Amino acid sequence: MTDPDFITGLPKAELHLHIEGSLEPELMFALAQRNQVAIPFASVEDVRAAYNFSRLQDFLDLYYAGADVLRTAQDFHDLAAAYFDRAAADGVVHAEIMFDPQTHTARGIAFETVITGLLSAIAEAEAKHGMTVLLIMSFLRHLDEADAFATLEAAEPWLERIAAVGLDSSELGHPPEKFARVFAAARAKGLKLVAHAGEEGPPDYVLQALDLIGVDRLDHGNRSLEDPLLVTRLARMCMTLTVCPLSNLKLCVVGDMAEHPIDQMLRAGLRATINSDDPAYFGGYVGDNYRAVAAARGLDRGDLVALARNSFLGSFLPDAAVAEHLARLDAYAEAAA
Ligand SMILES: Nc1ncnc2[nH]cnc12
Numbered sequence: 001m002t003d004p005d006f007i008t009g010l011p012k013a014e015l016h017l018h019i020e021g022s023l024e025p026e027l028m029f030a031l032a033q034r035n036q037v038a039i040p041f042a043s044v045e046d047v048r049a050a051y052n053f054s055r056l057q058d059f060l061d062l063y064y065a066g067a068d069v070l071r072t073a074q075d076f077h078d079l080a081a082a083y084f085d086r087a088a089a090d091g092v093v094h095a096e097i098m099f100d101p102q103t104h105t106a107r108g109i110a111f112e113t114v115i116t117g118l119l120s121a122i123a124e125a126e127a128k129h130g131m132t133v134l135l136i137m138s139f140l141r142h143l144d145e146a147d148a149f150a151t152l153e154a155a156e157p158w159l160e161r162i163a164a165v166g167l168d169s170s171e172l173g174h175p176p177e178k179f180a181r182v183f184a185a186a187r188a189k190g191l192k193l194v195a196h197a198g199e200e201g202p203p204d205y206v207l208q209a210l211d212l213i214g215v216d217r218l219d220h221g222n223r224s225l226e227d228p229l230l231v232t233r234l235a236r237m238c239m240t241l242t243v244c245p246l247s248n249l250k251l252c253v254v255g256d257m258a259e260h261p262i263d264q265m266l267r268a269g270l271r272a273t274i275n276s277d278d279p280a281y282f283g284g285y286v287g288d289n290y291r292a293v294a295a296a297r298g299l300d301r302g303d304l305v306a307l308a309r310n311s312f313l314g315s316f317l318p319d320a321a322v323a324e325h326l327a328r329l330d331a332y333a334e335a336a337a
């Protein structure tokens with residue numbers, strides 16, 4: 001078995017995926033036509049050619065513009081169903097996907113429209129692929145605290161179906177402390193907490209995510225490596241980092257995949273995982289991310305299995321389900337040896 005095949009077959013969880021970031025240009029065009037929405041691109045090639053970013057904000061501007069074609073529950077269903085098909089083909093047996101309600105409610109799309117479309121796709125994927133899926137509702141950090149509280153309130157009828165809340169969008173200038181109270185309210189409702197921190201923001205934002213929010217998992221976390229004491233702390237507390245290599249490359253968090261710190265993270269004892277973030281915008285799904293770092297950093301099969309193991313350990317699945325996934329992963333690794 002070649003290593004690319006080993007990676008595809010490796011049972012894995014994806015823990016950092018923005019469903020709006022899985023909108024492929026082909027579907028963007030189809031939905032624009034279906035909903036009679038004008039988009040500023042002449043062709044699918046035109047869209048892909050525009051995906052050249054030098055920082056997070058460059059990407060976010062296009063990501064929010066692209067999301068404008070999503071109007072009906074069927075659109076959200078089709079978007080998510082396409083992602084689940086690709087994820088299943090990549091060996092993903094469990095996915096924890098983020099959605100950004102404010103991207104849609106700000107355009108007059110009801111929260112209910114978004115979540116009913118996603119939930120129907122989840123039910124279909126669970127039946128079709130035998131995968132499990134959890135939903136993470138992410139707050140947009142460039143908006144204010146009151147907007148996040150209003151979103152938490154809008155989610156009230158669906159809280160049984162939402163596993164966690166997250167924090168995404170423009171990191172610099174919008175530190176975690178801005179949302180400490182809304183995260184405390186979410187915790188009180190029984191939700192898990194995740195936040196993007198240390199993608200573009202400094203190590204202090206990671207400290208805030210730990211100390212002022214109390215995250216259960218850290219999205220990205222790359223810049224933690226600038227603070228050795230923070231690395232030790234993250235390793236000691238077994239904090240999961242959802243690392244996104246192709247995203248890091250496209251958003252210039254790393255200059256070259258050959259400089260990606262994924263192996264440095266593993267050697268430092270960090271519970272690092274591999275994820276795709278916004279695969280339609282960054283040039284690859286989760287398998288592509290594993291393959292890219294494996295090739296650029298010379299990861300061996302032991303490293304790849306460790307990354308997959310971390311993805312289950314870092315999930316919000318019950319302990320018994322994690323144990324079952326780990327047993328299957330061990331059996332896979334042994335059979336491939
Ligand atoms: N990588 C990322 N960072 C912050 N916000 C995002 N929203 C979607 N992808 C994101």
Ligand SMILES: [Zn+2]
Nearest residue numbers: 018168196277
């Ligand atoms: Zn992200």
